Amino acid sequence: MNQRVQLPLLNGQEATFECVYGRGCEGLCCQNGRPGLRDDELHRIREAIPKIVPMLRPAARKIVQRSGVVTRRTRDGLPLVPVQGGWCLFFNEGCVLHKLGVQEGDAYRYKPLQCALFPLLWDDQGRWYVRQKGYMNETWDELFCLNPQHSQRKAIDTLQTELAIAAKLNVDE
Ligand code: SF4
Secondary structure (H helix, E strand, C coil), X not given: CCCCCCCCCCCCCCCECCCCECCCECCHHHECCCCECCXXXXXXXXXXXXXXXXXXXXXXXXXXXXXXXXXXXXXXXXEECCEECCEECCECCCEHHXXXXXXXXXXXXXXXXXXXXXXXXXXXXXXXXXXXXXXXXXCCCCCHHHXXXXXXXXXXXXXXXXXXXXXXXXXXX
């Protein structure tokens, strides 16, 4: 990324974060993940089902074949992806939607927005912040990478891709 993203963050000065996927973490943030899918995301994923299904865990494959990629549960009006065996339906040694996107030249083609933004979130006034243990009533205490002690690297440096996605969202919506 050539230009630094300047998205205001409530805790931008102090937040630290470093994703170590493939360097000791196999994608723990997909554990119990139930992302909500927007209409366009659901549509794109459904269109790609023939490519996605062979990449899934066998038990997850059965769920998709039996009942599709979302449940009847909703959050903020969005249907939720089911969990299988304690992991997001799309988890198989990492996020299958991410892997398929990478194969096709765009890591974010199929990845739900909620997952693409992680660990960025907004408060009830629409102000962005970095999820951190002990901050803003963060509930996912066990997730090591949300612990500010995990890394000394500034989140505003390591999360440039996520910040760019958030900034675009601010402009578009
Ligand atoms: S964001 Fe955290 S839990 Fe998810 S893959 Fe990276 S290090 Fe692992």
